[in-house]
Amino acid sequence: MNVAVDFGGAIHLQARSPYPAPVAKRDVPQSRRLAAGEALFFEGDDANFVYEVLDGVLRTSKVLCDGRRLVVSFNYPGQLVGFSHDTVQHATCEAIGKAKVAVIKRSALSSIIRDRPEFAEQLLRFTAESLNSMQEHFVVLGRKCASEKIASFLLALAEREAESDGGAVAFRLPMTRSDIADFLGLTIETVSRNLTALKSEGVIDLPQTNLVRVRNIERLRDKTLQEHS
Amino acid sequence: MNVAVDFGGAIHLQARSPYPAPVAKRDVPQSRRLAAGEALFFEGDDANFVYEVLDGVLRTSKVLCDGRRLVVSFNYPGQLVGFSHDTVQHATCEAIGKAKVAVIKRSALSSIIRDRPEFAEQLLRFTAESLNSMQEHFVVLGRKCASEKIASFLLALAEREAESDGGAVAFRLPMTRSDIADFLGLTIETVSRNLTALKSEGVIDLPQTNLVRVRNIERLRDKTLQEHS
DNA sequence: CGACGGGTTGAAGTAAATCAATAGGGGTGG
DNA sequence: CCACCCCTATTGATTTACTTCAACCCGTCG
Numbered sequence: 001m002n003v004a005v006d007f008g009g010a011i012h013l014q015a016r017s018p019y020p021a022p023v024a025k026r027d028v029p030q031s032r033r034l035a036a037g038e039a040l041f042f043e044g045d046d047a048n049f050v051y052e053v054l055d056g057v058l059r060t061s062k063v064l065c066d067g068r069r070l071v072v073s074f075n076y077p078g079q080l081v082g083f084s085h086d087t088v089q090h091a092t093c094e095a096i097g098k099a100k101v102a103v104i105k106r107s108a109l110s111s112i113i114r115d116r117p118e119f120a121e122q123l124l125r126f127t128a129e130s131l132n133s134m135q136e137h138f139v140v141l142g143r144k145c146a147s148e149k150i151a152s153f154l155l156a157l158a159e160r161e162a163e164s165d166g167g168a169v170a171f172r173l174p175m176t177r178s179d180i181a182d183f184l185g186l187t188i189e190t191v192s193r194n195l196t197a198l199k200s201e202g203v204i205d206l207p208q209t210n211l212v213r214v215r216n217i218e219r220l221r222d223k224t225l226q227e228h229s
Numbered sequence: 230m231n232v233a234v235d236f237g238g239a240i241h242l243q244a245r246s247p248y249p250a251p252v253a254k255r256d257v258p259q260s261r262r263l264a265a266g267e268a269l270f271f272e273g274d275d276a277n278f279v280y281e282v283l284d285g286v287l288r289t290s291k292v293l294c295d296g297r298r299l300v301v302s303f304n305y306p307g308q309l310v311g312f313s314h315d316t317v318q319h320a321t322c323e324a325i326g327k328a329k330v331a332v333i334k335r336s337a338l339s340s341i342i343r344d345r346p347e348f349a350e351q352l353l354r355f356t357a358e359s360l361n362s363m364q365e366h367f368v369v370l371g372r373k374c375a376s377e378k379i380a381s382f383l384l385a386l387a388e389r390e391a392e393s394d395g396g397a398v399a400f401r402l403p404m405t406r407s408d409i410a411d412f413l414g415l416t417i418e419t420v421s422r423n424l425t426a427l428k429s430e431g432v433i434d435l436p437q438t439n440l441v442r443v444r445n446i447e448r449l450r451d452k453t454l455q456e457h458s
Numbered sequence: 459c460g461a462c463g464g465g466t467t468g469a470a471g472t473a474a475a476t477c478a479a480t481a482g483g484g485g486t487g488g
Numbered sequence: 489c490c491a492c493c494c495c496t497a498t499t500g501a502t503t504t505a506c507t508t509c510a511a512c513c514c515g516t517c518g
């Protein structure tokens with residue numbers, strides 16, 4: 001997303017987009033540090049807080065009683081997590097590595113919306129963008145084959161790292177193969193196989209297991225939707 | 230969702246939930262009637278309007294260039310469609326049968342949010358509920374097998390029709406098998422096979438192709454998550 | 459009546475899962 | 489510093505759930 005919002009000092013969705021820069025922070029934002037793997041909240045917890053990711057990457061997921069897991073989203077700095085329509089959290093949110101979040105009392109939301117309509121608007125824009133990107137992910141989950149899923153995933157990460165150095169983009173994969181598999185509705189074996197396939201085709205490099213260098217982003221883009229005819 | 234909102238007469242998300250009843254309608258809401266199959270908007274259209282479904286059922290979908298389609302959601306009365314974070318629509322929305330929608334100018338949203346913070350709050354609640362239900366659908370798409378997908382789909386429809394007459398619930402399927410398939414990431418054949426399987430097991434009845442009677446909702450619920458061990 | 463679209467049912471094919479073994483890599487302790 | 493372990497990742501062989509292909513049914517409509 002990347003809306004810039006000042007929220008009484010507590011919230012400040014990061015600004016890359018053409019939105020007003022944050023104004024004065026009246027209060028010290030209440031923030032919380034998380035260790036690698038630490039949970040921010042679990043599915044079923046009281047949804048008393050909303051969080052903004054400040055640093056690190058979080059993982060929002062749902063687990064079925066038989067152990068099957070689906071990763072709903074990876075949450076990067078500037079994104080909001082824990083925003084529920086009712087009183088409980090509907091997914092679990094954990095830090096992948098060390099992370100830092102801003103903590104916003106849910107009970108404070110109403111008054112803030114009332115006092116700062118521009119905040120309400122930006123919050124809505126944020127949720128709308130989430131909605132739209134989730135719709136795109138539906139297509140990936142429901143209608144793309146394994147190789148297209150992997151390519152789509154890598155492309156999305158590559159585009160998030162706008163720092164393309166002459167066509168080539170390199171980025172870290174903070175998440176494990178298991179996380180990727182559970183995000184794309186695949187198994188770790190299938191993820192692994194398709195990554196090595198992309199590597200041997202010369203589309204990407206894998207200098208380390210969690211380091212990707214896209215050698216040819218256009219070929220990667222082609223892979224997100226191969227007319228296999 | 231089912232928030233009750235008065236929106237200068239134009240918007241009025243239907244109320245089943247504990248929200249204030251609509252107040253006076255100052256303007257005649259601008260509404261639009263749709264014929265069966267008619268499109269409300271296409272992916273790529275300018276997102277100048279947001280719509281509230283008043284009557285009938287709509288289908289929001291995305292199509293890939295090779296024809297693969299994914300139905301993002303079925304939109305029942307009280308729901309909002311066409312809410313985009315930017316200037317274009319990211320999915321296509323069509324009426325399944327005859328339908329009627331309220332039309333809201335997108336440009337009017339800001340001022341309305343400013344004037345009516347309670348509307349902003351309810352709109353946020355609506356988007357948050359969409360977000361949460363989409364997360365649940367991720368699990369269905371990404372981690373459930375065909376029979377579980379079908380059971381989950383039918384259960385969701387059954388629970389929407391709260392009019393249970395002594396354990397048994399009956400409802401119409403306004404959408405085709407093809408729509409269901411594209412919603413669940415399956416083929417029409419698989420949908421058909423699994424429906425007949427549920428029928429022969431005595432879980433449901435199919436008096437007509439688009440009429441479902443749930444004979445045993447608890448067994449249906451079990452089917453949404455079978456530990457196939 | 460015959461054509462058409464949507465739905466069901468059957469047989470065969472295949473992409474991805476599962477099962478299984480091996481390889482790498484980072485941290486700990488000797 | 490090296491040896492070992494544990495966990496993650498890779499690679500291979502086999503199985504399977506779902507798709508694909510194909511035939512047929514049935515209600516509707518010109």
